[in-house]
Amino acid sequence: MRLVGALTGVFAMSQVAAAQPSALSDDTRIDRLTDEIVKMIPLGPELDALAAADPRWPLQSIAPEDVKPEWLSCARESLSTRGYREYRRAETAEYANEYPDRVDSDLAVLSAGAAEVFAELARQGIEAGKKNQDVSDPKALVLEVLRKSDPQRRNAFIAFASGEEHTLLRRFVGVESTHGKVQSGQTFGDGLVQRLMEATMKRCRIPDSLRRPAQG
Known part of the structure; x- marks a missing residue:
């Protein structure tokens, strides 16, 4: 499926009202931008459903005797609706720190409806x-x-x-690569999940050597 990739052949340039300087605190702006990104890519419920379906998820590929209870608990907390938002919030804070002049404009376009439309398209x-x-x-x-x-x-x-002014935002959320190529739906989704998994393994201190299929 190439839903995200289809955007390049569908959209022409469009303008929305320029964002006005915000009087909100930096933390509030980051929180609101995080909320819009989570709304745009609502991965949390999907993670919760996977956890509900398998008590060993997401470490089911590791042999049961090698899994420490604290690893499993940490991984399931990290890969949940709450953990996903925390992950996105940390990423958004880094983005806002690197591109502080982009936050108000990005927040404006997402909150004006871009996030909701993208979420519906994904659904x-x-x-x-x-x-x-x-x-x-x-x-x-x-x-x-x-x-x-x-x-x-x-x-x-x-x-x-399609707006050039939102190129950095598209790259940040993972819709567009650093080479300006719009990612396919499959590439986009796989890349996000892979980053989440890698961050979880690091956060929960699960050794790389144990990432092997369970036996039997």
């Missing part, structure tokens, strides 16, 4: 993928989601997806 893409692994016309799905969106949300999403 419908996931549902379509469950029914048919090879979605025949991803551009049609993108256009259908936009057609049902109100003008403000639609324009905000187009600005986020």
